[in-house]
Amino acid sequence: MxxxxxxxxxxxxxxxxxxxxxxxxxxxxxxxxxxxxxxxxxxxxxxxxxxxxxxxxxxxxxxxxxxxxxxxxxxxxxxxxxxxxxxxxxxxxxxxxxxxxxxxxxxxxxxxxxxxxxxxxxxxxxxxxxxxxDEEMVARTVKAVTLVRDLVNIPAGDLGPTALEAAASQVAGEFEAEQGNIVGEDLLTYHFPMVHAVGRAAADAPRLIDISWGDKAAPKVTLVGKGVCFDTGGLDIKSAAGMLMMKKDMGGAATVLGLAHMIMDANLPVRLRVLIPAVENSISGNAFHPGDILTSRKGKTVEIGNTDAEGRLILADALAAADEEAPDLLIDIATLTGAARIAVGTEIAATFTDDDALYAELAAQSEKEKDPVWRLPLWDDYRHLLDSKFADINNNASGGGYGGATTAGLFLKEFVEKAKSWVHFDVMAYNVRSRPGRPVGGEAFAMRALFALIKERYSR
Known part of the structure; x- marks a missing residue:
């Protein structure tokens, strides 16, 4: 209400x-x-x-x-x-x-x-x-923000990959969007090997949620959201304190569902696709190991320097699938690194893109919507920090903790080639202090600014 x-x-x-x-x-x-x-x-x-x-x-x-x-x-x-x-x-x-x-x-x-x-x-x-x-716009925004907050706030015991898939199905069903789900061993058949590797140790099977909506001839806008429903850190296990808020590690997935809801509710003239790799990064006898070398969907081999850098692995497969269609605009949102929080704090969406014009539009909408973003560099000279002696790339930068948000962005950049424009958001997805209209708990970072940008760009 x-x-x-x-x-x-x-x-x-x-x-x-x-x-x-x-x-x-x-x-x-x-x-x-x-x-x-x-x-x-x-x-x-x-x-x-x-x-x-x-x-x-x-x-x-x-x-x-x-x-x-x-x-x-x-x-x-x-x-x-x-x-x-x-x-x-x-x-x-x-x-x-x-x-x-x-x-x-x-x-x-x-x-x-x-x-x-x-x-x-x-x-x-x-x-x-x-x-x-605009009563419809008010209702649209409030419903989307509420959806994101609720999903992030639900504990992992009640929101694993299966439940996240069900939540996505509710959004898709409301607008008669097409949805396909690739689950468990089928991830190997349909070439999402890193999604499978990260999630295979959990009792709740990993999956790739794929939603499509809109005129197939319209400009393609693809949203990719990190759906790690809980992150133990894998065999490189987190501390108890480090795990305490890991229910929010699917905040990127929640945010792209909220943004998709706004786009479809407004009937924007785009061909929308939503890709959510949904997993739990758990520990069992078949968990992936530090030192393993995985072959990604794109064919690049990835050495596992740290099993707690799992988000970029599942995003890489999803981004590769999105990129195959050469979308006009490719957006990914993820609770990816602590380094981004160190750089911009907990209330700003760290933003990475090589598209200056896109960022200029985004920054303008961010200011109008009071939905803060801040650009950090995709500094190519740091690419060497991801080098591996045994594989094409390592998922864990060797820079002693420096530039961690940038190297994570550079890792993802390796899997995007054909998209006309790509932007990556590294977000907190959580309010750690209460402010007017923003209680402690789950939050939709950059979503309102992105909706305004997409509406402005494609409704001219």
Missing amino acids: IPFVVASSKADPKPIIVVEKSEFADWLEAQSAPHKRWIGSHGFDADGGKSLLLPASTGEIEAVVYIKDGDWNIWSLADLPSRLPEGTYAVAAEFTEKEATDVTTGWSLGTYTFDRYKKDDKKYATLILPKGA
């Missing part, structure tokens, strides 16, 4: 009075004496305050005063639905269509809770849909 109502509602909403920070002193001077005393008694001012309830003489809420500091964006009002008392509110402000759509989206995301395992009885304030807001 999206917590806003249409403007034709008969509800008598409480107004949210918007006061520009620079105009607060003049606004306060014009208020009634009781309101001045109330505001003063709460220590509310333009510097420390964001919103305050104003009482009527009856003791009920007369209005809400909101201090606006800067331009409207998706997160401007996102903390209000949880802070305000239950009821219906309307923003007393003039918005552009995008502003109205954004603030409504953020308000709605401010009510997100993951309540699958713990009941949440919290009541949230409801917003009257602002004039000009």
